[in-house]
Amino acid sequence: MNNSIESIKIKDNGLRHQVYKIIKDKIARGELKPNQRIFESRIAEQLSISRGPVREAIRDLAKEGIVINIPRKGTFIAACSIKDIEEIYSLRAILEGLAVRRSINYLSKKDIKNLENLREEMVTASKNKNIAKMVEKDMQFHKVICYSSKHTRLIKFWSEMDYQIRTFLVTADLVFYNPEQIAQRHNKIIEAIKAKDPDIAEKCIKNHINQIGKEIIDNFKKRSIVSSSTLKK
Template sequence: MFDSLNNPNKIVTIKEQVYDIIKELILSGKAKPGEWLQETKLANELNVSRSPVREALKQLVGEGILENIPNKGVFVRTLSKKDIIDIFELRLTLEKYAIKKTIELITTEKLSVFDDIYTKLEENFINNNASEYCKVDTELHNMFFYLSDNMVAYKVNKNTFSMMQPFRIISLRGEQRFKESLIEHKGIIDGIKERNFEKAWGFNKTHLTLAKNEILKYIKEQENNK
């Protein structure tokens, strides 16, 4: 099993704080796909020098969340319809494997982690906090790979999720879709707890398909508005 990457005693640097702030702008939907993130403007708004902003932007470019366009600047990553379709096809393959392995390997003692995750999902749904809900959603899907005990699959999934980050909150547009998402996550978790692969995978496949369709719908709307 992988070692935890969290270290409560770690000293957070200014660059790491700036990184967290900029990433939150993206995850919350305040910085939208295609938006230009100006180094000087961010430094002034955060009351820091340009150096930690530059380093944070560079890291986010490396993670695939931002893209550096030569002679133009750094922008929140924009994905094409084909990119979205390709990413979700890969997620379907990876997560089917990860859920199957999780059900095979998970101990009864560790099943409670999914109860904790669902509680957080439900709380954020009730509070209509889509940004925090997306973070917990990511935590759940990452947990499949953590519990599958496959570091290669874990890293591939992490990179895939990074590419999707600017579009995560978009997939929850509308009260109905938000509600459906919670129902789907409960079905996934119940299936895992019951060690019922077909149930867990069925709900997860539906969840990924509907999320993909919502993002593709958004991209089409943006294209029509140009």
């Protein structure tokens, strides 16, 4: 089952948080789509729980802007705006540019091998049209670089964007089905890291992120994926 909440056995304690996480994970994997309506009663039935924890979880998601409640219409998965993508990707480019400059001094041969393995797993997932796995491996690749920077605040800010980045990538899935392009872009970053050239590494990762941001925006415009605010009209 792809676009509803699957039947999952969940623990009695912390139901609200568990339902919140289940819905959020489904969105990040592309199983719940932007502007798709969700139903409190249906989710409760599928999870075999009362509607109370589901209602609370949806309220929490609404506070974060992940879902939107529209009077007399229902609750919908929020879609991002072009401005959201521009802001997230411009900030991401700055953060990862700094991260790769710093991480060059800390990344071990084992870490670099891990980056190479993740690149290959991305390529394989792309060839298999497995967008969820490809996005997961891509995020792991960039996480290795960011966490290796040993910059606490950078890591914090980057981690806070993680969910939105995943959602953008999964929603714009048609952009990322080019295995050769994936390999080439990430190879440039890896080679600059191996050469311990912070200027080239920063340039490569910024170019990569800025290009992805542009492709996501173009893809969203082409497919008319727009902010859920338009549903109110």
